[in-house]
Amino acid sequence: MILNYRNIFLIIAISSLIGFTYNFLNPEGIPLIKEERILQFEDEDIQHQESAISDLTDSNKIEDNEHQNNNDSEIEIDLPFSEPVAIKLPRAYELYKKGAKFIDARTKEEFAEGHINNSINIPFYESEKYESVLSTLNKNKTVITYCSGEDCDLSIMLSDELFEKGFKRIYIFYGGWIDWLKAGYPIESLNK
Amino acid sequence: MKRFISNKYLLFLLRILLGLIFIYAGAEKISDSAGFSISIANYRLLPIFTINFFAITLPWVEIVAGSMLILGIYVKENAAIITVMLTVFIIAIGISLIRGLDIECGCFGTGNQIGIQKIIENSFMFIAGWILIYKDSKLFSIKIHSSSE
Numbered sequence: 001m002i003l004n005y006r007n008i009f010l011i012i013a014i015s016s017l018i019g020f021t022y023n024f025l026n027p028e029g030i031p032l033i034k035e036e037r038i039l040q041f042e043d044e045d046i047q048h049q050e051s052a053i054s055d056l057t058d059s060n061k062i063e064d065n066e067h068q069n070n071n072d073s074e075i076e077i078d079l080p081f082s083e084p085v086a087i088k089l090p091r092a093y094e095l096y097k098k099g100a101k102f103i104d105a106r107t108k109e110e111f112a113e114g115h116i117n118n119s120i121n122i123p124f125y126e127s128e129k130y131e132s133v134l135s136t137l138n139k140n141k142t143v144i145t146y147c148s149g150e151d152c153d154l155s156i157m158l159s160d161e162l163f164e165k166g167f168k169r170i171y172i173f174y175g176g177w178i179d180w181l182k183a184g185y186p187i188e189s190l191n192k
Numbered sequence: 193m194k195r196f197i198s199n200k201y202l203l204f205l206l207r208i209l210l211g212l213i214f215i216y217a218g219a220e221k222i223s224d225s226a227g228f229s230i231s232i233a234n235y236r237l238l239p240i241f242t243i244n245f246f247a248i249t250l251p252w253v254e255i256v257a258g259s260m261l262i263l264g265i266y267v268k269e270n271a272a273i274i275t276v277m278l279t280v281f282i283i284a285i286g287i288s289l290i291r292g293l294d295i296e297c298g299c300f301g302t303g304n305q306i307g308i309q310k311i312i313e314n315s316f317m318f319i320a321g322w323i324l325i326y327k328d329s330k331l332f333s334i335k336i337h338s339s340s341e
Binding site: 003007014015016018019020022026029030032034035153157 | 233240244247270273302325
């Protein structure tokens with residue numbers, strides 16, 4: 001089998017050159033060296049701070065009973081994050097009890113089989129179709145993305161996408177569906 | 193069987209089909225380079241700093257090789273390039289299936305997951321590639337006059 005290896009080399013070399021040129025000129029071009037996306041976990045100190053603050057505001061509420069707010073039942077200090085923050089099961093459950101919105105990044109089918117109670121589904125690979133759902137969410141409120149578990153990146157990718165869309169308080173529930181299920185926390189399923 | 197494979201119309205058909213598939217595949221990847229980069233990363237096979245080099249160059253190799261196949265220029269060489277790519281794809285998908293990864297193929301942009309079906313599709317193309325490497329396809333092709341033959 002006689003192949004012109006020189007030509008093979010040239011074809012690959014010239015194609016690569018075209019590729020780099022195109023990428024350079026393309027406004028949506030990607031960086032030459034891909035950066036590793038390092039998951040930032042929430043500082044334990046911050047967890048205690050936030051819990052302490054909401055404990056304080058809770059006690060204030062009890063005294064201010066006459067001045068009732070029709071808005072939220074919680075006064076949270078909603079500071080924006082600099083990037084999505086990862087959390088684990090205990091913190092996720094704590095936020096669940098406070099009424100934070102959970103977003104399931106898995107497919108429709110997986111969501112239907114079972115999801116965290118009261119969570120909504122925004123499949124990462126079809127997120128364009130869920131624009132209308134996204135617009136109903138308050139971007140200043142805390143949202144928590146999750147998918148199946150530690151090996152699943154959908155929650156991370158979805159969180160990055162939401163962050164770019166203006167959601168500034170995003171948590172990534174790292175243990176995901178698997179941890180939630182193991183702990184026996186509230187779930188619901190669309191299948192009968 | 194040998195005569196069937198040597199049929200010049202069959203060879204022409206394989207060449208055109210393979211060319212079209214790869215042009216389409218390359219174009220889809222180029223239209224979403226960032227997405228393709230993510231697809232490669234999902235396989236967790238390549239070192240992260242090398243991924244974008246492949247994400248940037250591979251689609252263009254597909255388009256150029258596919259185009260040259262259709263024009264009938266250096267058919268054996270381009271078939272060899274495509275066959276090597278297919279080998280790599282089949283191995284990568286195979287490894288990922290064994291590891292139990294439920295990831296996007298990245299073959300034609302976003303939209304389909306890996307699976308046995310992908311391996312079968314790629315295997316058919318692989319076989320077509322091999323046939324073209326051995327048999328060449330000169331029907332309706334542009335002739336390149338090179339002095340070193």
